[in-house]
Amino acid sequence: MNIIILGAGQVGSTVATELAREEANEITIVDKDQAILSELQDRLDLRTICGNGSYPNILEMAGADDADMLIALTNSDEINMMACQIASSLFHTPTKIARIRSSEYLRNPNLFSPESIPVDFMISPESLVTDYIHHLIEHPSALQVLDFAGGKVQLAAVKAYDSGPLVGHAIKTVRQHMPDIDMRVAAIFRDGQSIKPSAECVVEAGDEVYFIAAREHIPAVLSEMRKLEKPIKRVMLAGGGNIGGQLAALLEKDYQVKVIERFAGRAKQLSGMLDSSIVLLGDAADPDLLTEESIESMDVFCALTNDDEANILSSMLAKRLGAKKVMSLINRPAYVDLVESGLIDIAISPHQVTIGTLLAHIRRGDVVAVHALRRGSAEAIEAIAHGDKSSSKVVGRSIEQIKLPTGVTISAIVRGDEVIIAHHDTMIESEDHVILFLTDKKKISEVERLFQVGFTYF
């Protein structure tokens, strides 16, 4: 696929890295900063164009004439929308994705239609990250909670502890513990290695367990793996930028929220935006301020600034001063490995959160959602099965009849409003949303092929 990416910032570069790695894609990236482009050019096999991404001649130079997709990821909503508009009217680019940050634009869904502003898909990394953290605060025991089929099914990752009743037993015993709850273990990672989760497999303490269940069953299953943490009441957010502000607005109804913001102007603005949250002006790495605001009674401390190092250090400080759980936004993949085993409970990689949503549009076959897991090495996919028994490789077959590549499991199916947890004899019907789990991302093209409809369908 011929893809043009506008903006080589944090999101743009990660998306480019991820996409250029797949052989089928030809990537051209446009940015105003030549230095960033040269660095990317050295590292990746892609083409770079220096200039303003919304100018027609720059788009033309970037090969908009025969591009299949335009992904506008600059930090300006307006440039992104304009670029999509131009790509649509001058170059007839089939798929246009724009990063829209400001919720003001998102309020009216009629705005983004082929007749007005031709943006096919909007992504807002900030909202995605906000939702992601929100899920984590809802389920304090989980490492990761991801939505499928509009939230009907969720995938949760949890670290198993001795305190969980299932730990030390085979997976199949879960049925005796919870006869009326259906769940499926999608993968188990032990010391960084994936283990095939058969029914006989014994869950050990320290394992990272990924399981899929209907939304309402998630807390129950979590409790099987470890003693549930007390529900969260008090949250402190360090950094009141886009993510911090949105998250505070989302959380303040159900939790006691404090936001620490360094800049007076932004702090003032935040205090106007938020109702019951307390906005504090100051430095999140100032121990006096943290103690003053009773950090020791905080259930969660979230470091959400743009600066990796500041996030890591302020989280570590908060942990030392007594915060029960600390989370930190970390952009650099190398840092994530470094800190997650130690002092920081959950490292959140904004790119991994964002990239999944983009990948869903790039995958062939009808793929609705893609979630990158374990820093991109594994992937969970929601794909829709189409066709009938003759044209599709999945429809009309039971799960054991489908030839899945190794390391790929079908975990659940959503049929209309019904959530079906996959068993070996479950039949797949047309228009089912099938949720698959890949422990090896390299198998992605085989899975795509599986869900492509044969020619007879047309």
Add this chain to the structure above:
Amino acid sequence: MQLLVIQRILGLLLVIFSSTLLPPIGIELYYQDGSVMPFVEAFILTLVGGIALYLPVRNQKKELRLRDGFLVVVLFWTVLGIFGGLPFYLSETPDLSITDAIFESISGLTTTGATVIVGLDQMPHSLLFYRQEIQWLGGMGIIVLAVAVLPMLGIGGMQLFRAETPGPMKDNKLTPRITETAKALWYIYLGLTVACSLAYWVAGMGLFDAIAHAFSTVAIGGFSTHDASMGYFDNTAIELIAVVFMLLSGVNFAIHFGAIRNRTLRPYWRDSEFKAYISVLAVVSVITISYLQINRTFSSTTESIVTGLFQVVSIGTTTGFTTAEYYSWPGFLPVLLIYVSFIGGCSGSTGGGIKVIRILLLVKQGARELKRLVHPNAQIAVKIGKKPLPEKVLEAVWGFFAAYFAISALMILLLMASGLDLETSFSAVAACLNNLGPGLGDVGQNFASINDFAKWVLCLAMLLGRLEIFTLLVLFTPAFWRK
């Protein structure tokens, strides 16, 4: 330095290169006017050499780093220069020494076109074809070819590509994927070659000569199958065809690509380098033709025009075909032509020399200094096609320019120390460093008569010229080898 990875790629490239010895075998079997053995032996030696390098390290599949790229390219050109000389050395006609064989091979691969073989007209067809063929392969760059056909080089391919592509700005890819870019370049190159062969053939060359000369024309090489070079045909149509294709091949291939893709000639007129390139050649042609006329060197005006134009384009693009003994032309003309060859072709073309864009930048920078004297506070950007260039590029151009002249001065001194006269030394170094071919004085017709030491120095000059000096020079810096 990942020496094993480098060895693996080197082995693979040699295996690929060995296949270039097959067409001459076919030619030999068809014409049967020489011996097939030199090519068979060379083929086996190259293939076995490549496999011997490749097999022990075939599992070393790591990405190439920047430094590895330089080493691969330089090693490859040197190793290829040596292996490419095998057929010349093994052949009985001509009976060449090792020095001569390697000189001939490097001259071919670097598209220089300086020859040590006298009596080309009596040589077997297979050998003649082989000379043209290696010139053709060297033109677009055999590594660019390898990048096109071997996807496994991946991003490491970009490092190789950059080290081999001429010009100061090498990040302009035609397509997002490096392999696709390399393929596009080779398609254009192949297209030009086919068109050129057909044109020669229609104009009256034999099929063998047409293909052979198309190879060396499009490669901006200058090897011919006759001692008298293009002069052998004595055909105005052929000379004009050669002029057109030399001009086309001296243009940046990225512009050809843009023109073909968008089916318009606009990219040519929009490119300042192209305009400068045409202007320089036009002005020098006018001067040359007028001077030839004034001195009545040729009896007819038409002959002055055709021969003057042909010779200016041939030397100016660094091809090196001759239709007249230009080295005995009157007054300043021979030296003027050698000077023009320093300017050479456009960046990203098959031509040699310093490249038009660098000269253009130097001139513009000179103009900027003058303006600065008048307006000391002025902020003046050096622009190419309305786009200001980063200072980094300008600095690199100055560095290149200085290195180019330092190296040529040093080599002229070395050649004079070996016993050659000033005119011969100067023109031989210019002809080799610019990948031009024929020089003046003793090397006006061929390089057979000069001593072995001078030939080795000139071999180095040809490699330096083809790899644009820095790629090769960087290997001689201690920093390159430090861990």
